[in-house]
Amino acid sequence: MRAEDGVTPIARLRIGATRIGLRKLDVPQIAGISVEKRSQPLGEDANAVSLSRYLDRENLFTILFSDLALAYIDGALFRDEALAGGGTALLARLQADPSLVHTTSEKGDFAVGQVEFAQDCVFRSVVDTIADGDDVLLCDDLGDEWADFIGVSTHSSPTMISFYHAKHGNQSLSASAFHESVGQAIKNLGRMGLPADMLPHKLAGWANRYRNNGVQTDIARMIRGGTPQQISEKLDAVRVAPDALRRVFIVTSSLSRAQVEGVLADVVQGTAPSPHFVQLYWLLMSYFSACVEMGAQGYVVCRP
Incomplete structure (x- = not known):
């Protein structure tokens, strides 16, 4: 090497x-x-x-080969012809959200009495647009967090449990910006069943207002869903639903879907991608695969 x-x-x-x-x-x-x-x-x-x-x-460690279809990841050799064929499997998991173009931080600044996350931060994008289909939305950031936000949709069929992991960064095609998010997402896949023995403690924490960087705000952790009792009942209902769909979203301002599309189009035309992009591709594909193995569907929400 x-x-x-x-x-x-x-x-x-x-x-x-x-x-x-x-x-x-x-x-x-x-x-x-x-x-x-x-x-x-x-x-x-x-x-x-x-x-x-x-x-x-x-x-x-990961080993990349001159043959784009091969990679050695986590002690196993993988073969995937999709990258050389245009990366359609990757693009199907990338969802663009225009609000991420304007983000300048992950969480924004905080002030006493503040009731909402600041404009132009990734957290605000999750609340306002990316998770707007969830009738229950909880901020689980900090402490023993399962995700930055946990969303539940009880009105859809099937019902859905969604974990959102938010990150901000300069636009890049490097895998380095994703290692932390992918690790956090994979680590918490086992908690997507909303373990009953852990929920009382989590509900008590969500009942508090959000505190960060030594500042006590008035931002509610129970952002949507009704009273604590109503939220508890909705979580119990979706937790035991046999057909509940589990989704994991890495929400990042550091990746552009159009830029990824451009690289993949060049690959089809015979232009080899940079090693950094190949590493990014395999990292994300391993994340999607880990989700499937745990009965969930993984996605990345990025800028257009």
């Missing part, structure tokens, strides 16, 4: 019969970094391992 300049070797791989190992990773920024157990005082874990060894052991 070589650095972005294409000259300096930074890693060596070990290709075995069943997996590819990360034999060496020579990146100055991670030299001397070790992974330890949180239960041990810092520096006293006798079983601490170097970051490069930890990445290898846990298969926390």
Whole structure:
């Protein structure tokens, strides 16, 4: 493996019969970094391992090939001809929302007495347009959050549970802007069933007003849905519905659907995409696949 300049070797791989190992990773920024157990005082874990060894052991790396149909992700080799064929599966999961063009932050600033999230922030886009079809909308940001927002649609058929993970960033086709959001979304897929034993504690937290950065606002966490009792009843109803549809949305201002379409159109014409875009493609496809495995449907909402 070589650095972005294409000259300096930074890693060596070990290709075995069943997996590819990360034999060496020579990146100055991670030299001397070790992974330890949180239960041990810092520096006293006798079983601490170097970051490069930890990445290898846990298969926390992706290998891209000159053949766009191949990728090695999380310790498994995948083949997908869709990228070279125009990426229709990816485009089907990208939803454009014009309000994200004007966003300047993720959550905006806060002031005492404030009753709504600030204009031109991604949180406000979720409340006003992206989740406007949900008759129950809860802000679960901060603490032991399952998502930034949880939406429930009891009027649709089937009923729907939606988790929204919001991020703001400069427009880019790099995968780096998505790693945190994808990780958070996948980590909380198991909570999309709205576990009954956890709901009382969550409802108590949602009954409070939103507090962030040391500022106590008057922004309601129970944004829509009625009284706390009514919201509790609606959550219970959708939780036990046998045909409830579970949806996960990564909402980001850092990605443009039109820009993605342009790259994919160039690929069809024979122009190879940048390694950064290929990594982004595989990261998002792995996110969509993880959702399906847990009985959910994954999407990305981005700027047009």
